[in-house]
Amino acid sequence: MESRDQVPEKLSVLHPIRDAFLQVRQRSVSICGSLEVEDFVVQSIPEASPVKWHLAHTTWFFETFVLEPFLEDFKPFHPFFGYLFNSYYHQAGERHPRAERGMLSRPTLEEVLRYRAQVEQATLRLLAARSDPEVHRRVVLGTHHEQQHQELILTDIKTCLGRNPLLPALLGQDPPSAGSAPDLEYTEVAGGQVRIGALAGLKRFHFDNEGPEHIVTLRPFSIANRLVSNGEYLEFVLAGGYDDPVNWLSDGWTERTSHRWSRPEYWFLDRKKWREYTLYGPMDLDPDNPVTHVSFYEADAYARWLGARLPTEFEWEHAARCLGVTDRAPGYEDESLHPRGRSETGCGQFFGDCWQWTASAYGPYPGFRPTSDALGEYNGKFMANQMVLRGSSCATPAGHERLTYRNFFYPKDRWQFTGIRLARDLA
């Protein structure tokens, strides 16, 4: 097998798709640099997957949807990897049960890395040999798909380390310093007929669920200038907000009760002091940092308690546009793996700290039609029971955020970097 350095000559010409592909593939491994071999194996909650699985699954995607259909002498790396590393692509055949991913000690990490290298080499060769636009489309899709999994690698390993009684840190250094949160203010946004979603045919990549672009009629509303902070959310906790059913949706109250929620996922009290597990290890709770790892139910309960509400995904997108937020908005130079207070005015934390729960259930936009091949199973399959999140988080790869991006999780999910942006009706 060739080493990754021996990329064939002719590939070295400018090739943005290939470059993005290579860069993303390498980053998936590099973000795991501080992990121990043992960390790659564990699945600590059913919703999460072992890191090893993510590294293999993203590779299986290229093998199955790029190499298999376009390589004439295609031979799978291993006959069982399709079974093991398929996730929800039912068309692609039988799958290993999701809840048992943590049972697989084999293939080893080393084998998975060999799998990665081999599929990468073959993909690079294919890109060099064929300029079929469908190949390009699929490599781009696979690259974005892998970026999604990079965020999951970080949140999934956080569930593993954060549930370990030893509370080990993923990162040895201290986190970048945080600013103090500005006063919470609401900006009025005019309603009317607004365009929502991604326009087809543009150069810029977007997932199928971001379109078709369409018109939504909005009433005027106001939206908060930043995310809800730890300090603000702590008031809700201390005021008994978790114990008063009036604040909660019926299903939320059931979740809160059966899981005994009384605070965000990684908060804990240590000798009467509020602390928080982070990827930098346990830290004192910083009241200026945005609250994170709250479920939709908690975000909704907090807003209700305050007499505010969550924005719809349409309001979020429209407000961001009106406020001049662009896809590249955050501009946070320093990489942090924990959301931070931002004293700079203007940015509004639409991107880069926490995904923001919206009041919108995840469903198809008018006229949405999944592509008819197996890839079409990608996003449309999940259009029930989940809520849309907008923005991006500290764990989102740079360049992956978009104004039209629709992330989605179940309303009970708390293991992502999820936070709260408030909105209000105008009187």
Added chain:
Amino acid sequence: MESRDQVPEKLSVLHPIRDAFLQVRQRSVSICGSLEVEDFVVQSIPEASPVKWHLAHTTWFFETFVLEPFLEDFKPFHPFFGYLFNSYYHQAGERHPRAERGMLSRPTLEEVLRYRAQVEQATLRLLAARSDPEVHRRVVLGTHHEQQHQELILTDIKTCLGRNPLLPALLGQDPPSAGSAPDLEYTEVAGGQVRIGALAGLKRFHFDNEGPEHIVTLRPFSIANRLVSNGEYLEFVLAGGYDDPVNWLSDGWTERTSHRWSRPEYWFLDRKKWREYTLYGPMDLDPDNPVTHVSFYEADAYARWLGARLPTEFEWEHAARCLGVTDRAPGYEDESLHPRGRSETGCGQFFGDCWQWTASAYGPYPGFRPTSDALGEYNGKFMANQMVLRGSSCATPAGHERLTYRNFFYPKDRWQFTGIRLARDLA
């Protein structure tokens, strides 16, 4: 205790609120006329409740929200009934666990009927004594609330009898004869900016979740002239539609697999013949009758298999209006407790046969604000994880249906009289 016949003289003047109250209260008991005492006790699935519980809970509603706040010398009928017969009104205090309602042999049916009579008498006296509009509002709300429970009484008892290996009939007689289904056709409906929801301040009652009235922008679409029939749905079953994951939402496939769905809830094969349990007992499957007792997942899978889709709740309401359907539309004189094929053209089965799953998740309309008292918990509490159903069913009390009515159930629920109306995008 006075008998129900001894209504005080002064009440006999024209009083539509009182008349509706009395009529609805009497109907709740009369629709149970063919039940055995034992039938009132059983809770056959966690989602359903014993009939006895429904009769008491609807009574508790009047006792708690009408008598307690407005009667000066109020004394509860029984100190524990608030605990036993409260449902989701958290503000009203602790509740008996829902899943254990079938464990309660006491109070007996006879005691519950005494409870009903006493609360009715007191309510009538209150209506006679006070003309407080808030009392009127609450009695009207309680009346509509009880109508909702009348439908649940019928569907809940169906789960009890339909799961009993003896397959007993609720009704002794034969069902009213059914017509043959006309050809399935699609009517084009123009899009644009349309008004959705109930206008506040009108005489006609509506639930809080039906408003505020607001503007929705629709694309043109087409909608089916009738519900999907048993015969059509059987083709899906026989074609292996339940076994091909391509047809299914991811969560739907999980449900189908864990519950081994392979056909609608009450269908069964008897010596190679398709039969269906109905409240009239087991019957041969009539291919012209609308398919019923399908979950949202099945409705969605069927539509996808066909290349069609479900309408949104906005499309449904708009189409009904465009097609001249009104609140009183069905006009089916003969009462049936099973949905039937309708050969008459025009009616379109918007009302009176099956509730129709829409593609819309149940959420608040823009500007929706629940009332701030305990009654406000009524509908808003459920605005997560459920799908909107529109129309009405054969079990809906006459006069209870409305064009703006928003029924809601979990996408997995199959015990209601739920059916399928198809829609399509225009090319």
Added chain:
Amino acid sequence: MESRDQVPEKLSVLHPIRDAFLQVRQRSVSICGSLEVEDFVVQSIPEASPVKWHLAHTTWFFETFVLEPFLEDFKPFHPFFGYLFNSYYHQAGERHPRAERGMLSRPTLEEVLRYRAQVEQATLRLLAARSDPEVHRRVVLGTHHEQQHQELILTDIKTCLGRNPLLPALLGQDPPSAGSAPDLEYTEVAGGQVRIGALAGLKRFHFDNEGPEHIVTLRPFSIANRLVSNGEYLEFVLAGGYDDPVNWLSDGWTERTSHRWSRPEYWFLDRKKWREYTLYGPMDLDPDNPVTHVSFYEADAYARWLGARLPTEFEWEHAARCLGVTDRAPGYEDESLHPRGRSETGCGQFFGDCWQWTASAYGPYPGFRPTSDALGEYNGKFMANQMVLRGSSCATPAGHERLTYRNFFYPKDRWQFTGIRLARDLA
């Protein structure tokens, strides 16, 4: 159908088997005399069955094992009753799931009573017509089987009423007055080679699991003169006995933890006063009454806490014989449905108050062989995971107790009238 009074003339001759049959059959109904129709339907815990089911199942036993094989023109009362009212007799075919017995509102109580009457008539006619000893053997077996279910009817209805927040009494009157418990003393019993079990071939009925009679070698031991009292057990509760894992078997600790046991099944604290639900309704806890409704794990933990132990079933039987206890021992004239303190010395409470958990796992005696027909499934099927209880309880029908009787329940079971007799090794 003939009424029960019209017993054919020739049956009126002396016939102990028939007399016992008739008496037991009538008692099954008469002990239900104070129940409401609704009480017959409920299954409040999976281990219990609805009273209606017991009345039908005991009838099905006679129909299946007596009428069907010996009646030439046998026709089942109802083709589905075999499916519904079979319990663990696998040979007799498919069975309705045990956990769903409470879902059956039909057949109604009235139908079940008609079923009882018809099978009784046919059995009486068969007894009059045939003197086949196998028929006699089976009628006797069915009679004893029905007596077992009489005890279950009482304990099962207690779980239903005792879990109802209204805490209704089964019996209107006060319980018979109780005596004060004498001092707890231990009697030494010599060991050696002792005969255990029932001798085959005697007139007196016994179940198959009580034989063969065999020799067991015992070490000398001492045994308590009465059951452990509420007052004594309360000391264990108040001393934190439920919270110290040292007292508990590993599996017991797991049960205690997952079910949050902190006291016997029907005890509760009412304004700092210990009370107990009984079939006579809630009563103050009488410290002289034997503690009851404790699991084996609790009995074992209590004994361990005290430095004592439970007797083996062999020690129990041998001690009872040595102490002059006989099958007819209790001689309690007054019927009570609650265990009581017994001030009379000598009787020792071996019978009549609480079943006594032994340290013996339920298994076959040496040489035990179940009969080869379906009846052979009766007792041998359960010889795993259960513990033997000896003696009898206040709910055991008079005449049903025996020195060799082996009752058996799971070590976690608490809904029977189970109590504690202590033993000790001699130093």
Added chain:
Amino acid sequence: MESRDQVPEKLSVLHPIRDAFLQVRQRSVSICGSLEVEDFVVQSIPEASPVKWHLAHTTWFFETFVLEPFLEDFKPFHPFFGYLFNSYYHQAGERHPRAERGMLSRPTLEEVLRYRAQVEQATLRLLAARSDPEVHRRVVLGTHHEQQHQELILTDIKTCLGRNPLLPALLGQDPPSAGSAPDLEYTEVAGGQVRIGALAGLKRFHFDNEGPEHIVTLRPFSIANRLVSNGEYLEFVLAGGYDDPVNWLSDGWTERTSHRWSRPEYWFLDRKKWREYTLYGPMDLDPDNPVTHVSFYEADAYARWLGARLPTEFEWEHAARCLGVTDRAPGYEDESLHPRGRSETGCGQFFGDCWQWTASAYGPYPGFRPTSDALGEYNGKFMANQMVLRGSSCATPAGHERLTYRNFFYPKDRWQFTGIRLARDLA
């Protein structure tokens, strides 16, 4: 930290306790020699533990029960390891939940090996410094305890690899060749009063549950000359033995049904050929090898189907003695990690191939009293719901087997090397 080679001089004198300690400690690591790091992490069934956990737990035993009480300047290796690696010793404090052992990626294998080395060094120093007999007693106990865990390491890793769809082999080489099974014959054994159990005060180590020695009265019986073979058990499978409830105990039928058992744990059909997963990888089923990985329920059902039965633990021990089997009996020079057919007559497979389910529930021998310290929790805690197994298996460390050894598992357990020896009553 000193390396293991730098053992202090004075230890080099002959010291069997120290030698056994060292040898056993080293073997725990050496039997893991062919594992990948990833294999040490996984817990594939709740009953099993990760290999890493076993290596740490056996070390925690010495740290807690030897070092902590006897070392003056004792400091734990890590303050949390007591929480993480305690198992059922409740007295020793709070424990990490058993079912979440597979969630712990940290401490890493390397840290655990450092933990082992440090505790070993300290123990060796203690042994060199103190000749306190209680220290010796505890080191010996810890050594035997660790030998038990060596067997668990092998069976637990087998559940991990055997459930992996890749079916990886633990061992690279072929298994030692197996002999052909001799004809199955029964030897008559005289009954009478026999001594059972281990005599206290002997030099030879035994666990507390093997005593006190006591007299049991046995009836004459006959016992099989070898274990039941795969070929014989396959007949039961092919005859539908798994599908006929007549063969099964009631609880066994429930297990078989809920887990869909249709063959021993590691058997599978591969293109109509019976194969078996072994630690050497998948192999064709050898009909002469003993059947293994069957639960007690299956062993009991097989015996019942054949008209035979399982021996009691007393019969097993007595028969072994009568047949001249001694503690050192097997004499199988070649180490195998799979049970094999043994053509040599005489040995009778009492040791060395499969643990043998007996008909005896696991309970205390007469007069058994657990030691009063935390070590006393060791065996007595489990005396409910489990069945005794006698003999030893191919995974039992040489020298660990004893005629009086009482192994115990739940009747549903199948992941140990468990097999079947038959017995019969004499006519």
